[in-house]
Amino acid sequence: MTAWLFDLGNTRLKCAPLGPDGRPGEVLALAHRDADVAAALARALPARIEVAYLASVANEPLRVAVLQALAARCTRISIARTQAAFGGVRIAYAQPNRLGVDRFLALLAVHARGADAALVCGVGTALTLDLLDADGRHHGGRVAPSPMLMREALHARAPQLPETGGQYHAFAADTVDALASGCDGAALALIADSREAARVQLGHAPRLLLHGGGAPVLLDRVPNATLVPSLVLEGLAIWAAVETAT
CATH class of the missing domain: 3.30.420.40 (ATPase, nucleotide binding domain)
Known part of the structure; x- marks a missing residue:
């Protein structure tokens, strides 16, 4: 087939x-x-x-x-549709259909990869963070604009601000670099805060997995993170196997 x-x-x-x-x-x-x-x-x-x-x-x-x-x-x-319980994963949302199917499938893939708890970070149009414990229980997540979307929104409101380019610096000496530093830095800060909140909630630090088109840009600035580029497709393959069997 x-x-x-x-x-x-x-x-x-x-x-x-x-x-x-x-x-x-x-x-x-x-x-x-x-x-x-x-x-x-x-x-x-x-x-x-x-x-x-x-x-x-x-x-x-x-x-x-x-x-x-x-x-x-x-x-x-x-x-594919988000489901309350599937493949050993139990979604935190009272209304599972309100959790994006990409986040749902990423959680399926992460759980299938091993039993350790994980903070799953998707970097696409949105920046998404979801906490999954070792038993497959989803503890909920966070959603924010990704650095790419921040740049696009700024450019749309103020066309003189370029929507691409620039290098990350702690304190930039050029507007393009300042834009890259500010938008990437906002994402990095949210990841760091979520990581600490996950450690407090679970009582130990979960592994951090990054996926999505914007993840490679952030990877070098996120300590001990693992890039898993095709996490959603991995989860979709798991969903497809069950769907085919039924």
Whole structure:
């Protein structure tokens, strides 16, 4: 069976074939817009796919555009949903559907990787932090703008402030560097505060896992963190295995 995994975020569409071992294969990351997502998928994918597994946190027009593009080449499309309990993970939210499916799938993947507690940090359009204990219990999380979104918001309100560029410094001597330092620094401070709060809540320090397109930029400034680039696709593969079995 030819099956592919699709992680549709607000900035990128990540996709990978589902391997015979039940894990994602080589990951493709496609920048997207509503108008060109079909063309991007046509260039990246085989002509026919039997099953597509989709996790989406994107806006409705973009989600529909991706579904239409997939429907043209897929026999079946299965859309992942956040569930209160799944794969040994128990979600803290009283209304599980209000937890983004990307966060849910990342937690599934982390729990499947081992029994240690973890603080899971996603760096995409949003910066998300979720605490998972060794028993698979989700203790809740935090959501904030990512450094990329901070820069875009500043540029939108004040076009003279560039939305990219600059280097991190404790105290920058140039506006572009100051923007990079301030926006990255805000994210780093939230991660550090969440890490300490997690240590207090659990009574020990959890491992820190970073994923998402913006994670590599922060990695060198976060002590003892591990980069896990395809965590959402890993979780989607776990979800797909259960969905197929049922």
